[in-house]
Amino acid sequence: MSDIHPITRRLLWIFFAAACLLMYLPMLVTALASLSRSRFFIFPVSKYSWKWYEDTLSSLQIEQAAIISLIVAVMVAVISVALAFVGALAYARYDWKGRKSFQYLVMLPIFFPQAVLGLAVQLWLNTLGVPMSWHSTVFGQLVWIAPIATLVIAIQVFAYDPAFEDAARDLGATRWQAMRDITLPLLWPGIFSGFLFSLLLSWSNFPFAYYTSGADVTIPEWLHAKMIGGYTPMVPAVGTLSILVGAVMLCGGFAIAYAAKTIAARRRLATAAR
């Protein structure tokens, strides 16, 4: 850093501050709005209160929506990682006929606008006569999220040297042993980020839920409904809480990864001492 001209450095700092402000100010404003006592979205906030948070936390409707959102997110994350793991191996590891077409096909849903894709899934489910509920939302979101998880894991697979697996097999490992002892642990960082990514994308996803959840309501749907008809500061309150839940998921993920690393290191030290 020392060889950067002072003016350049100052400009870089200004740019950094501006970027932070532009990105995070809206969230801050939302948080502020949720603390206003007044029913309306007016600045400056004249009186602060926790009233809307109390209302939010005691609302059965919101509790129901949060539970549904959470279940959907966990289901989507688990299923999409399972699909994405094998998908990423096909995408990046093995050379097979039709691999190129498979790569394009996997990417396709990401290029569609989500609203269009959501509508398409809804029409399709209607045609098939599948009843709409959060079950169908899991399916709908998977169409969009599983390809993204596949890409995230594929990046890890591209960096993975197949010679590791060959070496394990050569040393007498069965396919399953090589997968369990070598491939899975080495691809683990990718699988884990794929899982976190899917969880967060599903948690905040609105378009698919809107088209496919039927009578069930997720948090983003609830926010949308309230914004259209019947704004109260509960909207920014739920929004802020929703951001917090996302942040907790992310931090929780990192905490688990960190803990696993520490435990492994401690175990290694323990065997070394013996």
Place this chain on the structure above:
Amino acid sequence: MAILELRNVDKFFDDFVAVDRVSLSIEEGEFFTIVGPSGSGKTTMIRMLVGMDKPTNGQILLRGEAINDVPANLRPTCMVFQSLALFPHMTVGGNVEYSMKCKGVPKPERRRRALHFLSVAHLPESYYDKPVTQCSGGERQRVAIARALAFDPEILFFDEPLSAIDYRLRKVLERELKDIQRATGKTFVYITHSLEEAMVMSDRIAVMRKGRIAQIGTPNEIYRSPNSHFVSEFMGEVNSFKVRPEKAGSLVDVESGRAIIVEPDAAPAGFKAGVLVVRPEDMLMGRQIPAGAACILKGRIVNEYVLGSRVQYQVRSGESLYLVEKIRATEDAEGIGSDVEIGWRPGDARVFDEPLQ
């Protein structure tokens, strides 16, 4: 009986012939090296030998039993990979023990045997708990060898594991590898593109070219009596002359028209045209070279390369450049710019029958 035998083995990739009717047999306890330039089919060979590829035609026999279709994990052989492929998330001990873990050997026994193989591979026992990512290049080589030995294979294969190691360390590791082979009595099959590596370690060498075996022999046989222009060139720098027969005991250099004296049986029967090859260390050079030389070329020294104990001179004669190698101690005062005569004794040249380009 040979421990490993290949009978008319072919490997095609679509239309490309990677290995073309190769037959050879490797004896128990032998250090056998397959050497060839890149694209000669040696990597395809080793992949078939360890079971990662299947031959298109022919048979691979291990102690007389066909193993063409036996996958790598069921073969009693093991390979040290070019990239080494040490498992980066494991310790040195974890790597060495892995084959025993797959077999279900109990932990204390695994550890005991792993420590033994670490010492065989010249690694201290304290390395058992070291993460493999913290080992240096040379240490990683030794871990890879220990891991392969711990599998207790009938044959150990090596796919150019030393190619990425710097010269001095490579020399040390080559010797160590030869020592380990002698101490354990295992059969080693080594693949390399480097003649030097092959020469130092091998009991026998197979030279490959375009998917075929060009020659098999001891290092000395291959160096002293190459059976083709390709092998003689591959085994070290040479001076080559395009020649045609003139009369008994003499050939003519196609480019200069100069007569070259050869031994009566030097050229094969019915020889029409070919290449005459002389190694740089067999060249004579001086202000005046002794009578009885095969021919005398007048030239000037244009370059001098010191190769440690020896010196190589590049001599320009007419349009062509020739290499002459001398032991430094016996050298006269000739240096760059000196006018010299070069030549060789008729017995030091080899003639190969092959079409002239």
